[in-house]
Amino acid sequence: MPGYVRTLRRTFFFILVILTAFAALAMITSAFLQNGITPQEIVLLVLYTLLILWVSTSFWTATLGFWCLLRGGDKRSISRLPPNLPPTSDQEPALTALVMPIYNEDPVRVFAGLRAIYQSLRETGRADEFELFILSDTRDPDTWMQEEVNWYRMCRDFNAHGKIFYRNREKNIARKSGNIEDFCRRWGGRYRYMIVLDADSLMAGETLAKMVDLMEAHPEVALIQSPPLPVNHKSLFARILQFASSLYSDVFIAGINFWQLSDSNYWGHNAIIRMQPFVQHCGLPKLPGREPFGGEILSHDFVEAALLREAGWEVWLATDLKGSYEELPPTLIDYAKRDRRWCQGNLQHLRMVFARGFSGLSRLYFLMGIMSYLSSPLWFLFLVLTGFEAYVQSQTMPVYFFGDNIFPVWPESYAVEMTTVLLVTLAMLFLPKLWSFLLLLTRPRMLKGYGGMIRAVLSVFLESVFSMLTAPILMLYQSKFVVAILLRRSVGWPPQNRGDHRLSLKEATLAHGGQTLTGLGAGWLSYEYVPDFFLWLVPVLAGLVLAVPISILSSSTKVGLLARKLGFFMTPEENRAPRVVELLHENLAKAEQSGAQTEGELNVADPGTYSLHLALLPDRPIKKRQRHQLRAWVYQLVEDGPETLSAAEKRALISDPETLTRLHTLAWSWKDNDTPQSF
Amino acid sequence: MNQVRTLEKVATSGVAESVSQSWPPGIKERVVAYLQSLGLSRRDLIEGLAEDCLNRARRRVGRGAVEELLKRAIEEALRRFDHALARAMRLSPSKDPHPIAAARAALLLTGGPLAADALFENPEPPSEAGEMLREILPRSTPPEAPVSMAEQPLRFWLFKSTHQSS
Structure with missing residues (x-):
């Protein structure tokens, strides 16, 4: 990639961003200057500068992406660049590891997805070039054993013994990045590339093969990120997000590629990585100090990409690579919970x-x-200060006569400037949606995939209303997270909830009650003291006041499926499922038919499950003291019941071969039951 | 040695020669259920093995200790199963529980090339069956191919820097 192209494009992009921000700022500053600038107006200006720069970056990314796509795509994308090296015959064929780090995930979904990926890969005829690695950091003992059985059954069903691997880490040091690092250290020499998947990732075999081909053609590239699209959703919330992502993401991705080119980023999964530079440059240190700013690097992906770029390697976002999918949190609350983790990682x-x-x-x-x-608390502060400013203005008595002037001096209104600024900001927020829709109009076949013209228009409108209502809720959530993190409250590593579940009134009230009260309080204050400002605040207040019903309604799969039946929020992937998604659905249906194991029960009684677990346990010496501790826990289990042991204690019990065997026989010789006991 | 002889008798005739005893309620049924969970299906074979296991356990447990009796019988059943499986797989005797556990898992979770009944019916099961079972033994990880992955030192302005630890 010639350096001048990068320089030219970035210069062009940043000039646009800065000019737009400057123009908006000039307008607001001139308005403020008319009556003399106050300290709170200076704070407002600082806040607005930060926010408009952020909005403008996003707007111009989307606009340039739109322009690129209108012209048939970017000729400077990785898949259109000519290969740098002809394939050499003396080089051994590449072996690629497909690695999926998992942590207390639902094994049924994980393996249904993995099977779909592997089946799709086999259909390309290139499965021999890949090995699949399930890198489990699961702590929950029951899930651990279920993962093992699922793994072995997968090997059996595909006759892929020695091609699909599973390992559970004894200690999950450094979380996901530590999990990948442990894999690299132990087996990194075996593979030329690794493709990192998330627990909910789904990738078509063709896409995987294409990614390897791209890496082979471009030896200067260390990482290619594929843009994952959300699929497989039923709840209204996730379907709306899925629709928005499917329709709007293309312009943003093309725009990102326009200015980032070979210096792009890594999003943590659905990406292919060249093993050699990764192990050479991406060993992550622990940051000094305690969490949330010190300790293990949580959002490792950005740091790894930065280390690769600084070492002179290229990192690309493959804009036109299709067949890469992921799943979204099913409810607003789950989405916020995920945000909490990401927020800590990003602030670090x-x-x-x-x-x-x-x-x-x-x-x-x-x-x-x-x-x-950070933009959320900034927007929040901006709104509060604007309200305060409006109140101050409303309390100021106009002075019409100064000194000896016999003519009145009318106070200058800056309503026009402020309205223009507001409209420009809103336009920059909403225009990317319009660009995406216009682009869709140029692709009639795609339009069909979104349910046709009328339904697509209505879906865009409803999605905009929904995002307008949920934006203030997320703003308050994210503001709270930022403050909590700044107060050094760490989030830990809770597993992500990916399964559909309708929220109860209690759950929603507990989660959103404070937001509703904030909305009502702010509404009353503004209505009482600054009635003119109240009307401007209505869209923000509506979201907050209605947070509980919005959250409950949007978590419903019934409503989500009804919307689907009516043709709303359709995506091409939903309209006509890609092969790999079809395979996922088939696998999930099969798993449901076969009846998944009862959750929360340790199945040491089943001889097959027990034997497999025993076979996979590593040899490790155990100290006398630990042996006594294990015995004590076994007695506790027998006398007080399994529910009195924690998951960590149960895990310790099944991590020791001798104790595991003891539990197995105990399960069958339990006196009170007709059937073997579950722990 | 006694146990091996009994096993061989069971293996050749399929029927245990032990005298049937009356056991505390539910005990024999549980041992039978356990043997069934190990994949055994022939009724007479299961009955015979269950009696043998209980008789053997009885010798080591005092009367009245019902729970202990059941536990010992279950242990005995698993031991006999493992013994037969090891013979079929031609596994050399070892204190390491992993190889036999792997073979057991392969047999029980795949339905396998070898029926569990056959382990006891024929003292020398066909070697191909053992070979086939060997091919589907769980191989959870490939041979290691280690590479070094040194921590990258990060130095910061305003913040404390990391130092290289390896």
Whole structure:
């Protein structure tokens, strides 16, 4: 990639961003200056500068992406660049590891997805070039044993013994990045590439093969990120997000590629990585200090990409690579919970902004990651200060006569300037949606996939209303997260809830009650003291006041499926499921038919499950003291019942071969039951 | 040795020669259920093995200790199963529980090339069956191919820096 192309494109992009922000700022500043600037107006200006820069970056990314796609795509995308090296015959064929780190996930979904990926890969005829690695960090003992059985059954069903592997880490040091690192250290020499999957990732075999081909054709590239699309959703919330992502993401992805080119980023999964530079440059250190800013690097992906770029390797976002999918949290509350983790990871990058030796671009990416969460409290502060400013203005008695003037001096109104600024900001927020829709109109076949013209228009409208209502809820959530993290409250590593479940009134009230009260309080205050401002606040207040019903309604799969039946929020992938998604559905249906094991029960009684677990346990010496402790827990289990033991204690019990065998025989000789006891 | 002889008798005739005893209620049924869970299906074979296991357990447990009797009988049943399986797989005797556990898992979770009954019916099961079972033994990880992955030192302005630990 010639350097001048990158320089030209980035210069062009940043000029647009800065000019737009400058124009908006000039307008608001001129308005403020007319009656003399106050301290709170200075704060408002600072806040607005940060926010408009953020909005403008996003707007111009989408706009340039739209322009690229209108012209038939970017000729400077990785898949259109000519190969750098002809394939050499003396090189051994590449072996690629498909790695899926998992942590207390639903084994039925995980393996249904893995099977779909493997089946799709086999259909390409290139499955021999890949090995599948399930890297489990699961702590829950029951899930651990279920994973093992699912893994072995998968090997059996595909006759893939020695091609599909499973390992459960004894200690999950450094979470996901530590899990991958452990894999690299132990088996990294075996593979030329690894493709990192998330527990809910789904990738078509063709896409996997294409990614390997791209890496082979471009030896200067260390990482290619595929843009994953959400699929497989039923709840209204996730279907709306799925629709929005499917329709709007193309322009953003094309725009990102326009200015980032070979210095792109890593999103943590659905990406192919060249093993050699990764092990050489991406060993992550523990940051000094305690969490949330110190300790293990949580959002490792941005840091790894930065380390690769700084080492001179190229990192690409493959804009036109299809067949890469993921899933979304099914409810607003689950979405917020995921945000909590991501927020901590991104805010931890504050330190990375000050890392020595990183390029300006790497620092910018870290700042953008931080800003994606920091923008919420900034918007919140901006709204509060604007309300306060409006109140101050309403209390100011106009003075019409100054000194000896006999003519009145009318106070100057800056309603026009402020309205223009507001409209420009709103336009920049909503225009990317319009670009995407216009682009869709140029692709009639795709339009069909979104349910046709009328339904697509209605879906875009309803999605915009929904995002307008949920934006203030997420703003309050994210503001709370940012404050909590700044107060050094760590989030831990809770597993993600990916399964559909309708929220109860109690759950929703507990989660959103404070937001509803905030909305009512702010509404009353503004209505009482600044009635003119109240009307402007209505869209924000509506979301907050209606947070509980919105959250409950949108979590419903019934409503989501009804919307689907009516043709709303359709996506091409939903309209005509890609082969790999079809395979996933088939596998899930089969798993449901066969009846998944009862959750929360340790199945040491089943001889097959027990034997497999025993066979996979590593040899490790055990100290006398630990042996006594294990015996004590077994007695506790027998005398007080299994529910008195914690998951960690149960895990310790089944991690020791001798105790495991003891539990197996105990399960069958339990006196009170007709059937073997479950723990 | 006694146990081996009994096993061989069971293996050749399929029927245990032990005298049927009356056991506390539910005990024999549980041992039978356990043998069935190990994949055994022939009724007479299961009955005979269950009696043998209980008789053997009885010798080691005092009267009245019902739970202990059942536990010992279950242990005995598993031991006999493992013994037969090891013979079929031609596994050399070892204290390491992993190889036999792997073979047991392969047999029980795949339905396998070898029926569990056959382990006891024929003292020398066909070697191909053992070979086939060997091919489907759980192989959870490939041979390691280690590479070093040194921690990258990160130095910061304003913040404390990391130091290289490896």
